[in-house]
Ligand SMILES: Nc1ncnc2c1ncn2[C@@H]1O[C@H](COP(=O)(O)OP(=O)(O)OP(=O)(O)O)[C@@H](O)[C@H]1O
């Protein structure tokens with residue numbers, strides 16, 4: 001009974017003529033898939049989710065659940081939240097009373113009361129709270145409470161599950177455990193899910209696909225591996241941790257390969273998702289983990305100097321000077337291999353260097 005969700009050019013303006021909080025966002029969630037919306041605070045994640053739930057009235061576009069249009073302001077269609085058959089898990093800021101009252105207020109009476117106990121037991125088992133069935137909710141820990149909220153949403157087997165940062169407000173350890181459990185539970189139940197977070201790690205573990213949002217716009221929607229290895233946009237690259245940026249000018253481009261002149265550094269070969277032209281200002285983004293210190297690879301080999309090293313036990317972070325530009329390198333392992341103030345060979349594998357048009361200030 002899980003259903004696909006389709007969102008076409010969704011728009012939500014809170015004030016007429018104002019900047020849209022959600023701006024022409026389009027994506028699908030096929031039945032049984034989990035899509036995670038990832039982005040910084042205020043980018044429009046919750047508003048998108050609330051539009052799907054019917055709690056917010058969109059000002060444009062179309063939302064369909066299971067092939068049925070539930071919202072299309074252009075044709076005056078707006079199906080009420082209770083008729084959308086959606087389960088919701090919101091941030092755990094509600095009181096216990098509100099938590100428990102919510103489904104009672106909003107549930108459609110579906111009959112078949114005889115197996116309610118069985119359903120509840122089965123769902124509590126699923127979230128690992130079988131033994132806690134008779135305990136008062138007030139005696140539960142934050143993580144257990146969170147699982148109660150999840151069970152409450154799963155017990156009705158809604159056709160679509162919406163989750164808005166359900167793991168925030170939990171301590172780091174519990175958060176990681178629940179994140180992994182949540183993935184297992186959602187996959188086991190075959191639920192279609194739309195999950196909102198600003199936590200990259202959560203997005204990667206939970207999402208079959210991740211949609212990165214900024215300023216109300218959906219910048220890229222792709223499987224986690226693609227978001228991490230082929231970011232379509234320099235914001236996506238930066239937001240998912242490619243913190244190094246080298247500035248230069250495009251020398252040539254052929255398809256998705258570009259040669260960038262980095263001035264004193266030399267030339268660098270890079271991958272690009274954009275139709276860059278020779279002469280364009282470019283920024284090359286690169287993850288610290290992909291900088292190979294002390295290596296001479298087949299391409300993009302440079303020489304730099306270790307300015308600083310920060311030993312962190314399981315890994316070491318280096319600040320390297322590369323022809324006057326600063327580069328951060330990260331090496332896993334318990335040994336710090338490179339000395340401070342020494343010259344070091346650096347390989348930047350072309351596949352891990354991503355070139356984007358530089359819309360910012362002049363480079364030279
Ligand atoms: N009821 C409202 N009235 C006016 N503006 C609103 C309202 N709700 C949200 N906004 C604005 O819409 C934009 C998107 O907000 P939204 O809550 O969707 O962001 P978010 O991505 O969920 O952020 P966060 O990660 O902080 O939860 C923000 O600029 C916010 O101030």
Ligand SMILES: [Mg+2]
Pocket residue numbers: 045046047
């Ligand atoms: Mg939010």
